Amino acid sequence: MTGVAVHLDGLRRTFGTVHALADLDLSISPGELIALLGPSGCGKTTALRILAGLEEATAGRVLVDGKDITRLPASKRDMGMVFQAYSLFPHLNAQQNVEFGLRLRKRSLKRAAEMLELVGLSGFENRYPNQLSGGQQQRVALARALAIEPQVLLLDEPLSALDAKVRVQLRDEIRRIQTEVGTTTLFVTHDQEEALAIADRVGVMKSGKLEQLAAPAEVYLRPATPFVADFVGISNRLPGVVEGDTVQVLGTKLPLVGTHADGAVTALIRPESIQVSPDPSSSAKVLTSSFLGSLSRVTVTVDDHLVVAQVPSGDLPELTQGTRVRLTISPLAVVVE
Amino acid sequence: MARVAFRWTVLTVMGVFFLLPLVAMVEFSTRDPETWPLLLNWPKLSADYPALAVGILASLAQAAVTTVLMLVLLVPTAIWVRLRLPKVRPLVEFLCLLPLTIPAIVLVVGLAPVYAWVNYFVGGSSITLVFAYTVLVLPFAYRAVDTGLSAIDVKTLAEAARSLGSGWFTVIVRVVLPNIRSAVLSAAFLTVALVLGEFTIASLLHRTNLQVAIEFLGKSSATVSVAVSLAALLLAFVLLIVLSIAGSWKGKKS
Numbered sequence: 184m185t186g187v188a189v190h191l192d193g194l195r196r197t198f199g200t201v202h203a204l205a206d207l208d209l210s211i212s213p214g215e216l217i218a219l220l221g222p223s224g225c226g227k228t229t230a231l232r233i234l235a236g237l238e239e240a241t242a243g244r245v246l247v248d249g250k251d252i253t254r255l256p257a258s259k260r261d262m263g264m265v266f267q268a269y270s271l272f273p274h275l276n277a278q279q280n281v282e283f284g285l286r287l288r289k290r291s292l293k294r295a296a297e298m299l300e301l302v303g304l305s306g307f308e309n310r311y312p313n314q315l316s317g318g319q320q321q322r323v324a325l326a327r328a329l330a331i332e333p334q335v336l337l338l339d340e341p342l343s344a345l346d347a348k349v350r351v352q353l354r355d356e357i358r359r360i361q362t363e364v365g366t367t368t369l370f371v372t373h374d375q376e377e378a379l380a381i382a383d384r385v386g387v388m389k390s391g392k393l394e395q396l397a398a399p400a401e402v403y404l405r406p407a408t409p410f411v412a413d414f415v416g417i418s419n420r421l422p423g424v425v426e427g428d429t430v431q432v433l434g435t436k437l438p439l440v441g442t443h444a445d446g447a448v449t450a451l452i453r454p455e456s457i458q459v460s461p462d463p464s465s466s467a468k469v470l471t472s473s474f475l476g477s478l479s480r481v482t483v484t485v486d487d488h489l490v491v492a493q494v495p496s497g498d499l500p501e502l503t504q505g506t507r508v509r510l511t512i513s514p515l516a517v518v519v520e
Numbered sequence: 521m522a523r524v525a526f527r528w529t530v531l532t533v534m535g536v537f538f539l540l541p542l543v544a545m546v547e548f549s550t551r552d553p554e555t556w557p558l559l560l561n562w563p564k565l566s567a568d569y570p571a572l573a574v575g576i577l578a579s580l581a582q583a584a585v586t587t588v589l590m591l592v593l594l595v596p597t598a599i600w601v602r603l604r605l606p607k608v609r610p611l612v613e614f615l616c617l618l619p620l621t622i623p624a625i626v627l628v629v630g631l632a633p634v635y636a637w638v639n640y641f642v643g644g645s646s647i648t649l650v651f652a653y654t655v656l657v658l659p660f661a662y663r664a665v666d667t668g669l670s671a672i673d674v675k676t677l678a679e680a681a682r683s684l685g686s687g688w689f690t691v692i693v694r695v696v697l698p699n700i701r702s703a704v705l706s707a708a709f710l711t712v713a714l715v716l717g718e719f720t721i722a723s724l725l726h727r728t729n730l731q732v733a734i735e736f737l738g739k740s741s742a743t744v745s746v747a748v749s750l751a752a753l754l755l756a757f758v759l760l761i762v763l764s765i766a767g768s769w770k771g772k773k774s
Contacts, residue, residue, distance in 0.1 A: 237679050257682040268673055270680040274698040284684035324680075331684060 186214035186367035187248035187334050189234070194243035196229050196391075203229040205391035206243070216361055216368040217396075218382035220375055222414065226391035227371045228339060234369060235337050236260045247334055263328030263366070267340040269320045271312040277323045278308035284331035298326035301360060318349040325357065329364060336361065336368040342377060354381055375415045379403060387411045405440050409520040412451040419457070419490050423450035423519060430519055433485065438516040448519040452512060457492035459483060461501050462509035469506045472499055483508055542750070549747035558744065559751055569744065575733025576748075578646040582729060583715040586653040587708045590661050593654065595704060598665045599696050602674050616662035619655050624720035627652070635725055646727040649718075656721070657714050661707035668703020669696075702766050709763045713756040 189211040196204040204226045211217050219227040232238040234245055236257030245253045252260055263284075271280050281295040299305055302322040312320055321341050328336060338357065342350045358381050361368050372378050378385045379399040386396040387410070395407035406412035423432040425443045430436070432450045459469075459481055467485035479496045482489055490510060494502065502508065549555050558565055566573035594616075601612050619627065631652050638648050674696060681695045697704070719731035730752060738745040 235679075235683055237682070256687075257679070258685050258687050260683075261685075262683055264680065264683040266676050266680060268676045270673070270676045272677060272680075272695055272699070273672065283681070287685040287690070327680075327684070337683075 186365050188213050189335055189367055190246040191230065192244040192246060194230060194233060195241045196233065197241050202391050207391065207393060209386060209393065211367055211369065213367055214365045215383045216370060216381065217384050217386060218370040218372060218378035219386045219388055220372060220378040221388035223373060225388040227388050231337050231339055231369055231371045235262055235264055261333055262335045262337055263331060263333035264337040265321065265324045265328050265341040267343055271320055271323055273312050276309050276311050277304060280323055281327045281330050284327065288331060294330050298330045302326045317345050318353055321353060333366060336366045338368065338370040340372055357381065387414060405516060406518050409451055409518055412518040416453055417491060418451040418453055420449050421452055421488060423448050425519060430517060432512060433510055435512045437512060437514055440516045440518045443519050451518045454480065454491045454493040456513040456515055457490060458511040459492045459494050459502060459508050461506055463507050465507045465509045467508050467510055469502050469504055469508055471504065472502050474499060483510060485510065545746050545750045549743050549750060552743050555743045555747045559747055569737060572733045572737055572748065575728050575730045578728050579716055579730035581647055582650055582653060583712045585647060585650045586657060586715050587711045589650055589654045590657055590711050591704065591708065594661055595665055596692060598669060599692055602669050603678055616658045620659040628721055628724040646729060649722055649727050652721050653715050653718065657711045660710040660714060664703050664707040664710060668700035672699045705766055706763055709759045713759050716752055716756060
């Protein structure tokens with residue numbers, strides 16, 4: 184099965200004076216998985232709900248496979264949806280839940296078993312939702328959404344209620360299944376790691392608008408705006424001076440993303456771009472260091488600024504509090520504001 | 521120790537307070553050994569006490585029709601308010617609880633002119649009381665249904681069903697109703713218990729039902745009247761016990 188193209192055309196949604204969506208344009212190619220990423224209240228869920236038909240747009244159009252479905256009710260839209268809250272019907276077992284949409288469409292119920300197998304839940308057919316773990320419930324919900332062979336799959340923060348390990352596991356599985364069935368998918372999340380790991384393209388949203396829509400690596404390495412840089416991973420905000428197409432930060436000249444007038448700026452530098460090594464002659468001092476597994480985080484004070492750096496945990500013993508250190512910045516392009 | 525003693529004292533006093541009238545009723549109604557067998561012999565009962573028989577039938581019919589009317593009006597409304605009009609929920613709640621705060625006697629004063637029209641259009645049959653009774657049971661039935669709806673995530677379930685292709689009717693009948701079954705059952709039982717015990721409105725609107733008949737009978741045959749009262753009370757108890765069993769059974773299932 185191949186997916187269909189989806190276009191959100193100038194979508195606007197206002198609640199009183201608040202603009203949840205401000206003329207959002209978004210095109211999803213057939214079979215593509217797009218993750219909408221942003222803080223709560225940025226309009227990502229509103230966009231997904233308008234696409235699902237669960238909310239009405241104040242203005243704009245929704246086109247699926249070239250057809251305008253803006254005024255079509257949710258029940259006629261042919262979209263599979265997985266919700267953040269557990270949404271399985273409590274009075275039906277796993278199998279009956281998956282069969283629900285098939286029965287409404289008078290289709291063969293055989294597909295329910297196939298779908299449960301696809302999500303790795305064969306043998307759980309007779310379990311009721313309250314007998315399933317959170318992860319299993321979301322798998323059944325995914326099977327239920329895919330059983331009806333929807334034109335578009337909508338995932339509304341489906342992993343946020345799950346614990347960290349199940350989350351990563353199910354995330355990878357959603358990607359595998361989505362690639363396998365080839366359904367055009369919109370995935371909404373506030374978790375940047377999740378978005379970067381799963382999507383073909385990531386759309387970072389702020390105040391009802393797309394700040395950047397690009398491949399995960401692009402969004403991460405070349406954030407289009409300070410907001411994107413800040414939201415996609417933690418960034419240090421350090422003073423710098425722009426000279427032509429470079430910016431000088433802590434004595435290092437770095438290439439610039441985009442262009443900026445010469446002069447003093449604030450540069451956004453990622454913790455993993457900063458290397459820390461002991462240097463008794465330096466004025467920078469380690470303030471705190473925290474062990475986080477394979478990588479650790481070190482906070483350094485330099486000229487009244489706090490700099491957060493990510494270092495290999497092996498280096499941690501020599502970076503105790505008060506150690507004088509030298510900071511080196513990798514020559515990656517940086518965003519300034 | 522003192523707390524245990526206090527607890528038992530309270531329980532005993534309350535127990536005596538509630539049970540004494542019932543024991544007295546049992547004692548009084550069994551003075552004539554013919555009384556209780558008579559209640560089980562419908563043909564004889566209806567021949568000897570035709571007014572009582574009419575009252576019993578009227579009350580049963582009122583209970584049944586009120587229950588149906590309440591369910592048809594209240595359940596879809598409560599679901600709809602939850603799903604589509606959450607802003608008017610406090611208003612609906614207030615309206616539904618209103619009959620609880622208005623004494624029946626005051627309600628009758630308001631209902632009398634309304635029933636003048638009911639008489640004119642539908643006639644004076646005792647079954648017409650169901651309109652007043654539906655209003656009267658609203659506070660209890662609404663609370664029961666609303667509690668059931670609070671226990672499930674109606675909005676998400678409805679949205680899930682709609683995204684799978686259900687229209688609103690299917691959402692209510694196949695998704696919401698099966699999950700609030702015990703709440704709906706509670707509402708129905710409470711309605712039946714309330715209608716079977718209702719006296720003021722029926723009496724003041726000059727219509728008959730079980731309690732009116734019992735009161736009337738009390739003037740001529742006190743033992744039968746007390747026996748019937750007791751039987752009606754027992755029926756209400758049984759209904760409430762079934763209700764709590766149904767509730768705990770549902771609790772176990774989830």
